[in-house]
Amino acid sequence: MDLSTLDPIALIVSLIIAATPLVLAATGELVTEKSGVLNLGVEGMMVFGAITGFAAAVESGSPWLGFLASATGGAVLALIFGVMTQYLLSNQVATGLALTMFGLGLAALIGQPYAGVKPPPFPRLDLPLLGDIPVLGRLLFSFDAMVYLSILLVAAVWWFLARTRGGMVLRAVGENHDAAHSLGMKVVPIRLAAIAFGGACAGLGGAYLSLVRVPQWTEGMTAGAGWIALAIVVFASWKPWRVLLGAYLFGGVTILQLNTQALSLNPALPAGAGLIVVGLVWLGLALRAGRPAGLALAALGLGAAALAFGLAAPRFQIGSAWLSMAPYLVTILVLVVMSRDRARAALNAPASLGRVFHAAG
Amino acid sequence: MKLASTVLAAAAALALGASGALAQAKDHVKVGFVYVGPVGDFGWSYQHDVGRKAVEAEFGDKVETTFVESVPEGPDAERVIQQMARSGTDLIFTTSFGYMDQTIKVAKMFPDVKFEHATGYKRADNVSTYSSRFYEGRHVIGLVAGKMTKTNTIGYIASFPIPEVVRGINAAYLAAKSVNPDVQFKIVWVSTWFDPAKEADAAKALIEQGADIIMQHTDSPAAMTIAQENGILAFGQASDMKQFGPDAQLTSIMDHWDPYYISRVQAVLDGTWEETDTWGGFDTGMVQLAEFSDKVPEDVKQMAMEARDAIAAGTLHPFTGPINKQDGSPWLAEGEVADDGTLLGMNFYVEGIEGDLPK
Incomplete structure (x- = not known):
């Protein structure tokens, strides 16, 4: 075991790149769900965005045009779902599932000529002075523009939902569409806009996969990322910042488990280190808010024990199946513990989620 | 007239059907x-x-x-x-x-x-x-990798710990080790056959840990793309992946x-x-190698071709003793050749591979 080859900054950089498609797709789905619409077609919209973005970037030579096309493609696909569910009043769950299959198939068809094609590179923003700061420069200023945009997107969605009149209207529609309708809010157009926004974000997430994270087009390349984005929205109890946290956790543990293997490290070491960091942050927050810090101390203790075990038995390994499970387990566990106050968490689920709205007179 | 022809046709069909049933031909x-x-x-x-x-x-x-x-x-x-x-x-x-x-x-x-x-x-x-017998191909790419690695570190992206995959790792490692005693394998299990993003992340993690040649036992060309991007070398898997890594691919084990x-x-x-x-295997043409890249030096290519021909001719077996298991216990004695039964159920690493084989 040689820890000197483990570069924590490189680790964090790859974590953020791995998480960005999830951040984009999950944030979009959050807005859709907040308006009371459950669109299970995220996977289909992502993979469709991946190919429309890829094709546009290859044909035009500009990755920016690619991202634009992916957002448009995702939104157009989402609007098919929108018309079906909002005007033709089809079942949202079934339509969403159908959208996934449709997106996967259509993307495979469009993608035929693009296998093995190299997309134009999407440069990192090498900010002249900031990027040269030792540690922090690489950690904060070495990404491509989409990473910053994804974080800005989360902030913007939070601000919109929590602080603006438009956001309140959107939430009202999602909570009780009949009441919103009787107050004169245009339920269907508002929902269509939210659906299109969700599709555009999913498309961007897909394009980030095909243009940056893997840089290639392969059929079905999202391989379930859309489903993970859906799950993150629920476990984050529809809160934008928790979506960001969930996505980074998932991406982080995925990257960490792969590196743990490449290093033949005892997985207890990174787990312990992670627990201690979480425990310290938690402790700080609890102390500041004057709340009991029992759980935070428990996390610290558990982390210390894991670290001690990791150091004592450096050659200990666990099955790869467990390691592959880890991202799912950790993300679910952390987000569930955060929303353990069941009454408050339930309040956050849009009350009209998935219900058909039909203006009767 | 019409009736007669219909009857005739029916009889012919019956006859055909009857003869078909006899020989069970279709x-x-x-x-x-x-x-x-x-x-x-x-x-x-x-x-x-x-x-x-x-x-x-x-x-x-x-x-x-x-x-x-x-x-x-x-x-x-x-x-x-x-x-x-x-x-x-x-x-x-x-x-x-x-x-x-x-x-x-x-x-x-x-x-x-x-x-x-x-x-x-x-x-x-x-x-x-x-x-x-993909392991025959793995033997050849192991030789090439052992000769060509500069960091003495080969990254290996593995799917599931089933005998076929374990056999591939062992075959490649033994071959690489035979031409380069300092060679080291870093193995990452991704628990999937197909997930381009995860395969790409695994390739990045391996490169981060010093691998300058990537082998894969997963199905997408994602790792090849990452190798190309990072200017390192890789071997294709199942299909010719040259279009995904024109400079990176050394050769590819192709299924035919x-x-x-x-x-x-x-x-x-x-x-x-x-x-x-x-x-x-090579003998029946079910396993083939893609064209070698120009980056493979002539003598290495020569050696690889000779190994391939010897395997095809049956004069060389990738698992020929002495070979110990990872824990040091003897598996094959000097000159002994592994039988197909053991190969088909292979659930252990050979000596020299680091890390535990996941169960």
Whole structure:
């Protein structure tokens, strides 16, 4: 075991790149769900965005045009779902599932000529002075523009939902569409806009996969990322910042488990280190808010024990199946513990989620 | 007149049917394929689909082929295979290890349908197994990797700890070690056959840990793309992946299923199909190597070609003793050659590989 080859900054950089498609797709789905619409077609919209973005970037030579096309493609696909569910009043769950299959198939068809094609590179923003700061420069200023945009997107969605009149209207529609309708809010157009926004974000997430994270087009390349984005929205109890946290956790543990293997490290070491960091942050927050810090101390203790075990038995390994499970387990566990106050968490689920709205007179 | 011709035609059909029943020969077969990934994965499933197309080209109107792609391994596969058998398919190829128990189960329910399961070891009266000796290809790329690595670190992206994958790791490692005693393998298990993003992340992690050559036992060309981006070298898997890594790919182990699929369909047409186990390698052409890149020095290429020819001729076996298991206990004595039974059930690393084999 040689820890000197483990570069924590490189680790964090790859974590953020791995998480960005999830951040984009999950944030979009959050807005859709907040308006009371459950669109299970995220996977289909992502993979469709991946190919429309890829094709546009290859044909035009500009990755920016690619991202634009992916957002448009995702939104157009989402609007098919929108018309079906909002005007033709089809079942949202079934339509969403159908959208996934449709997106996967259509993307495979469009993608035929693009296998093995190299997309134009999407440069990192090498900010002249900031990027040269030792540690922090690489950690904060070495990404491509989409990473910053994804974080800005989360902030913007939070601000919109929590602080603006438009956001309140959107939430009202999602909570009780009949009441919103009787107050004169245009339920269907508002929902269509939210659906299109969700599709555009999913498309961007897909394009980030095909243009940056893997840089290639392969059929079905999202391989379930859309489903993970859906799950993150629920476990984050529809809160934008928790979506960001969930996505980074998932991406982080995925990257960490792969590196743990490449290093033949005892997985207890990174787990312990992670627990201690979480425990310290938690402790700080609890102390500041004057709340009991029992759980935070428990996390610290558990982390210390894991670290001690990791150091004592450096050659200990666990099955790869467990390691592959880890991202799912950790993300679910952390987000569930955060929303353990069941009454408050339930309040956050849009009350009209998935219900058909039909203006009767 | 019309009636007479109808009667004649009916009689002819009856006669044909009767003779068909005797020899059990058919004049038309419906062939089904079940794939674990999308046909456009440009790896494993893609290559099986190339075989399916070869069957269509060979037999024309006499065959009808269907396929279902991206079928998850496990219980869901049973539903797909059963559906296929029920819809009048005569011969079904299930092309992933994880369809083994499902294939056997469905085969029991449909004794008249012939099944062919790739890479497995369970057979029945109407279930054959077939696979390729991919490890022969792994031996050759191991030699090339051992000679060409500058950091003495080879990164290996593995899917699941099943014998086929473990065998590949061992074969490549032994070959690399035989030409470069300092070589080290870093192995990452991704628990999936197809997930380009995860495969790409695994490749990045391995490069971060000093690997300058990547081998993979997963199905997408994602790792090849990452190798190309990072200016390192890699070997393709299942299919020629040169288009994804024009500078990175040294060569590729290619699966070549066409002749096997054609011969099996022919056997059903002839009524001579029997349960059998086929394990072909370089000798039968089921395993082939893609063209070597210019980056492989002439002497290394020479050595690789000689090894390939010797394996094909049967004078060289990639698992020839003395070989110890990872824990140091002896496996093969000096000059002893591994038997197919042990190879098919291989569940241990050989001596020198670091890390534990996941269970």
